[in-house]
Amino acid sequence: MLKAEIKAEILRDVVEIIQTIVDEVKFNFEEDGLSLKAVDPAHVAMVELSLKKEAFINYEAKDTELGIALNKIDQFLKLSSPSDNVTLEHVDDENRLVLKVNNITQKMPILDTAGMTDPSVPQLDLPINVKILGKHLQTGVKASQNIADHIAISVNKEGFEMFSEEDEDSVKLSISKEELEEIAASEDVRSLFALDYFSNMIKSVDSNKVVTVELGKDYPIKLQFDFADGNGQVMFLLAPRIESA
Amino acid sequence: MLKAEIKAEILRDVVEIIQTIVDEVKFNFEEDGLSLKAVDPAHVAMVELSLKKEAFINYEAKDTELGIALNKIDQFLKLSSPSDNVTLEHVDDENRLVLKVNNITQKMPILDTAGMTDPSVPQLDLPINVKILGKHLQTGVKASQNIADHIAISVNKEGFEMFSEEDEDSVKLSISKEELEEIAASEDVRSLFALDYFSNMIKSVDSNKVVTVELGKDYPIKLQFDFADGNGQVMFLLAPRIESA
Amino acid sequence: MLKAEIKAEILRDVVEIIQTIVDEVKFNFEEDGLSLKAVDPAHVAMVELSLKKEAFINYEAKDTELGIALNKIDQFLKLSSPSDNVTLEHVDDENRLVLKVNNITQKMPILDTAGMTDPSVPQLDLPINVKILGKHLQTGVKASQNIADHIAISVNKEGFEMFSEEDEDSVKLSISKEELEEIAASEDVRSLFALDYFSNMIKSVDSNKVVTVELGKDYPIKLQFDFADGNGQVMFLLAPRIESA
Incomplete structure (x- = not known):
C-alpha cells in the first residue's frame, strides 16, 4: 500500500539520478521512506538512493515494491511545475x-520486478576522501569531452586533478587543496574511468553542492551527495578502467 | 485591388492558424475584410477564418482572391518584430x-486558385456547448501525447474531460464545472479524435483565451475563438474517429 | 617564443572571424602583435586579420608561426566566460x-604549416565606399536566404541595396543615403555574390558596428571592420559571381 504526496521537483531529482544508470527500476516504499538500488546493464556503475519520509508532504506506505519505467514518470512530471504537489497511489x-x-x-503499469536485480553494495575502504563542489567535477568533465573517452582522476599533495589525453591533445583540471572543501589522503592515487559513465553521474549533481569523492588506485570511485534538504542520500559507484601500458 | 497595412503579429496569427490545416490557401479580400476557408488534404479537418477591416491599420480592397503559399508569408514575417507594420499590395x-x-x-507569386476548393461549412446543431480556457486544452493534449495517438473528449455532469489510453497506460485531464467559463449540456457525450490534428489546432490558440467547444456523440468537434482584439474569428471543425469496440 | 594573456572574448572573436573562411590557419605572433591571413579552399573568399599587442593583457612574442585547428581553440573557449583571462604559451x-x-x-598539437598558403592580398582600387551598420547587412542576408542562393549588392543615387530573386520570388533591402553612416560613390554599381559565403562573413560582424563596404562592378567586394576596442582589424574579400544573362 502506498499513498504519498511530494513536491514535483524532488520526484524529478530522484528520476534524474536513477536514469543515469537504468531505464527501469524497483521502487521500495517502506514505512520510513523510499529506497532504490540499481546496476547498469554492463555492471560498470551502481546507484543507491534513499529518501526519508520527511522529504514527503504526506507519506503512508507498507512493503510496496513497484517496478517502474522511469521515462513514464519523467513525461508525467513535464506536465507539472517544480513547486506542484504530486500524489502517488498504489493499492495492493x-x-x-x-x-x-x-x-x-495518469495511470502506469507496474513492471514485473523478477528480472530486476537487487544489487549488493560492496563495502569499500578507500584511502582517499575528498569533498569538492559539483561544479568543479562538471567543468572537468566538460573539458575532457573534447579530448578523449576516458578520464583520469588523481589526488596528490597538490590537490585534486582530472586529466584526459589522446594523441597530442590533453586537458587537465587542477583543484588545489585550498579550493577543496576538505581532503583526507594517506597516499597518492590515480585511477582511470570511462568518461560517458562518469559524465552521466556528474550531470545529476547540483553544481553548488558538495560531493564526497572516495578513491583508491584501480578501485571503484565512490561519489556521495545529498538532496531534498538533506532528506535524500545518493551514492554512485563506478568501476575503474584498466590503464593500457 | 488590395492595399492594406496591418500589425505583423496579427498577420502572423492568421498564418499560424491556417497552417494547422493547409500549406496553400485562397485569401479573399473583400470590401469589409479578409476571409479564408480550407480543408486539409485528407478531409478530416476544416478551418474558417474572418478578419474585419477594423483589424487593419489601413484597408482598401475589392474582390481580390489571392492563392498564397503560407510558408512564404511566414518567412517574410520572421524579418519583422511583432509590433512592426506590414503592408500588403496587389494590383489587379x-x-x-x-x-x-x-x-x-518582398514579392511572391500568386498561385492558381483553380485547384483550391471552396469548402462548404456544414451546419451542425450540437448538444454540448462549453467555454474553456485554451491552456486547459493544451495541457490535455500535452498529457495525451505521451500515451496514445487519439484522444477522447467528453462532457458529463462532473464537467469536461480529455482522456487517452493505450494498453495499461492512461491519462485523464478533468476540468470541473466550476473551472469552466460556461457549460450548456443537455446530455452526456464522448467522442474520439485523432490527436495530431487536434494538437495542431490547439497549438494556434492563445493559452489565456476562452475557446468555445461544441460537441455531439460521434459528431465533429467545433472549436471557436477570436483574435485581433475581437476583430478576428476562427472556427475549426474536426471529424471524429470511430471508436473500436 | 610566445607568452601572452588575453580576454577570452577577444580570442573568441578572432576564432569566429577566421572560421568563416578556414578550419586550420597559421597564427603569426610577431613582436608587435598577431596577424593571420587565409583563403578558403575554393579560393572564393579571403580574410586578413591583425591584432595589436595592445589588445592583450600581457604580450611577449618573437617570430612564432603556429598552425592551429580552430575548433580546438573554440572548444577550449567554451570552458571559459567572456571576461576570463586566457594565457597562451609556446616554447620554441x-x-x-x-x-x-x-x-x-589544455595542450594542443602544432600543425605543419607547409601546406598552409600565405595568400597575397590583391590591391584593389574600388569606386564605391559605403559605411553601413552590421545589422543592415545581416537583415539583408536573412531576407535573401528564403529566396535564392545568390545576392546582388548595388549602390546608386538612392543608396545601398541588397537584392535576391529566383523565379517569381524576390526580396529587396533598401538602405537610403540618409540611413548610411557614409557614402562615396562615383558611379552606379551592382555585383552578384554567393549567398553562403557572404552570409558567413556577415555573421562574424557585431550588429551595431560600422562596416566599410567597397564595391566595383564585377570586382570582389571588400568588407572591413575593427574589433577589440579598435586594436583589431579585419578585412574580408569575396569574389563576384558572373550574372547569367
Missing part, C-alpha cells in the same frame, strides 16, 4: 500506479 | 503580391 | 601550444 494487488498533479491523473 | 492582373516591412520589400 | 621547438583558463590547462 493493483497492477497500476496512479499519479496525480493539478487536474491530471 | 498582376501575378505577384508585394509585402513590405521596414526597409524590406 | 615544442610541438604543442599550451592554453590556460581558470583551473584548466
